[in-house]
Amino acid sequence: MGNVTAIYFSPTGGTKQYVRAVARGLGKAYGEVDLTDKETRAQEHTFAPDDLVVIGVPVYYGRVPQLPDGLLRGLRGNHTPAVLVAVYGNREFDDALLELSGLCEKQGFYGAAAAAFVAQHTFSAKIAGGRPDADDLLIAEEFGRNIKALPAEKAGREIRLPGNRPYRSFQVAPFTPKGDKKCTACGACARACPAGAIAPETPRETDAKKCIRCLACVHVCPVHARRVGGPVYGMLVKKLEKELTKTEKEARLFLP
Ligand SMILES: Cc1cc2nc3c(=O)[nH]c(=O)nc-3n(C[C@H](O)[C@H](O)[C@H](O)COP(=O)(O)O)c2cc1C
The missing domain is CATH 3.30.70.20 (Alpha-Beta Plaits)
Structure with a gap:
């Protein structure tokens, strides 16, 4: 294995924690690319075929966050394996992993493994509050170790991801901070x-x-x-809290 890089878009920090935990589990010192930063996104980041990247995004409306400048536009893979990570706020991740896989392919990566993890919902600390907790991060780290231990004949095989094409339509909420x-x-x-x-x-x-x-x-x-x-946001938060605080979801892991 060449270099390991933890790549994440993580406005409120949940995705970053999971991506780092998976990278830790891979058992090598790793570099980081923080795509939350506009300037970092505008730079080119090139990877070799024997490198391994862990790429994580939060789930927005069951999709990958849509940035007009293109979230992954600076990443250049050369048939580089990528561990795909989607982090969601206890509702669902819907088409996000499938979409992330498609976006990564366009940039020259292929999905070597994938995971959907739960983190505190951006809109309410009552939804999956405090997650990722220590147990969540141990699971993510263990997932990294399992990827490292994949036998050669399995590594590189296609992974099957849930989701639908065309992807869910992306909404824009009618409120801003x-x-x-x-x-x-x-x-x-x-x-x-x-x-x-x-x-x-x-x-x-x-x-x-x-x-x-x-x-x-x-x-x-x-x-x-x-x-x-505003009342629209208040009502949305109440609705989400009512629907998403009954049970907490667990990690979904996809290995070849
Ligand atoms: C605009 C927006 C849309 C979201 N949509 C979903 C969703 O469809 N499903 C879900 O479970 N969580 C959803 N969330 C919650 C985030 O996916 C979750 O809180 C995530 O951990 C945030 O990642 P971060 O801490 O790295 O910023 C949404 C959050 C925002 C801000």
Whole structure:
């Protein structure tokens, strides 16, 4: 095995934790590419056939987050194996792994293994709150170890992923986070926004056309000045909490 790289888009940190745990399980020192960062996304990252990447995204509306600049556009695989990771907030991952697999193929990777893991829902700490916990991360690490231990005749075989084509239609929620009077204009939100939807000069505002509703800005604000308000969001959160707090889902692992 050549170099191992942990690649993730993770506005509120759940996906990052899982991708790192899988990479740890592969048992080698690994590099990182954080696609949450706009500049990192714009750079080229090239991988060799004997390298191995772990690529993780959160699930948005049963899909891969849609960024206008193309989430994986800077990644260049050369028939490089990829461990595909989708992290979701206890509803479902629907077509996300299948879509991630298609996007990775276009960039020169092939899916060597895949997993869907549960993390706290971006919109409510009551949904899968505190996950990934220590047990979740042990499972992800063990998954990495199992990939490493795959016998040569199995490694490289196609994996079968759930999901449908055409993929579910991607929705855009009718709310955006905004800053209130507590905002000190420190600029942390503008730097953290993966979509460039917050101008550093006017950090209380959000460009609704660019915003992907990931809440990275809410997560990073040191004085808790940013939040989503309004009745539509309140109703959505209540509905999600009612539907998604009865049982907690477990990891789904796909090996050849
Ligand atoms: C816009 C948006 C849409 C989401 N859609 C889904 C979904 O369809 N299914 C689900 O289970 N969780 C959904 N979630 C929850 C996230 O997938 C989950 O919280 C994930 O852990 C966030 O990853 P991160 O912590 O790396 O940012 C959604 C979150 C956001 C912000």
